[in-house]
Amino acid sequence: MKKRKARSSSMFLLELLFAILFFAISSAICVQIFVKAHTLSRNSDALNDAVAVCSSIADLTAASSDKADLITKIKEAYPLSTENETGLVLCFDEEAADLAYTEEAPRLLTVTITEEADLIQTDMTYESQSGGAREAVYSLTACHHPERRAS
Numbered sequence: 143m144k145k146r147k148a149r150s151s152s153m154f155l156l157e158l159l160f161a162i163l164f165f166a167i168s169s170a171i172c173v174q175i176f177v178k179a180h181t182l183s184r185n186s187d188a189l190n191d192a193v194a195v196c197s198s199i200a201d202l203t204a205a206s207s208d209k210a211d212l213i214t215k216i217k218e219a220y221p222l223s224t225e226n227e228t229g230l231v232l233c234f235d236e237e238a239a240d241l242a243y244t245e246e247a248p249r250l251l252t253v254t255i256t257e258e259a260d261l262i263q264t265d266m267t268y269e270s271q272s273g274g275a276r277e278a279v280y281s282l283t284a285c286h287h288p289e290r291r292a293s
Contacts, residue, residue, distance in 0.1 A: 184236075184272075185279075188249065191238040192268035192280035195251055200284035203264045207288050209257040212264070216253065229255040229264075250276070262286045 199216060206212035216230055217223055223232045224243035233247035234240065241247050254265040268280040 185270075187236075188268075188270040188279050191234065191249065192251075192270075195232070195234070195238070196266045196268060196280060196282040199251075199253060199264060199266055200282060203262060203284040203286045206262060206286065209255050209262060212255060212262060229253040247271070249279075260287055262288065 198219065202215045202219065203212055206215055213225065213230065217225075220230075220232050220240055222240045222242050223230045230253040231243055232240070232251040232253065233243050234249040234251070236248050238249070248271050250269045250271075252267045252269070256263045256265075262285070264284045264286075266280075266282045266284070267278055269276045270279045
């Protein structure tokens with residue numbers, strides 16, 4: 143009888159070991175899936191915010207009469223924007239709230255405005271900081287031909 147108890151208890155321990163191994167592997171796979179889902183969700187949020195902000199600035203481009211008017215309209219819509227020699231820089235946090243200019247901002251939109259004789263062109267690049275490196279999330283170019291006024 144003692145031999146049967148030893149065999150059945152060793153069989154039980156072996157089954158328990160396999161069950162623990164199965165759940166350990168399953169949990170490791172689930173953790174990887176949850177981390178990937180979280181990363182995709184953050185990237186999707188950044189892309190949605192980028193599209194919304196760039197579309198807003200593209201609309202402002204279409205409604206402006208010249209470069210100075212466009213810069214004024216963007217500064218009214220985004221009061222914390224910073225003007226540079228080529229256009230504007232806008233900073234945002236993870237929730238797409240306006241921030242004062244800082245290189246460490248989680249999200250950064252660079253707006254380059256060029257004006258030629260009858261064309262206003264706005265090049266926008268929205269960048270997100272992930273893992274210490276900045277990567278472009280979205281780019282958009284908007285062009286506008288202001289109406290010519292009769293003189």
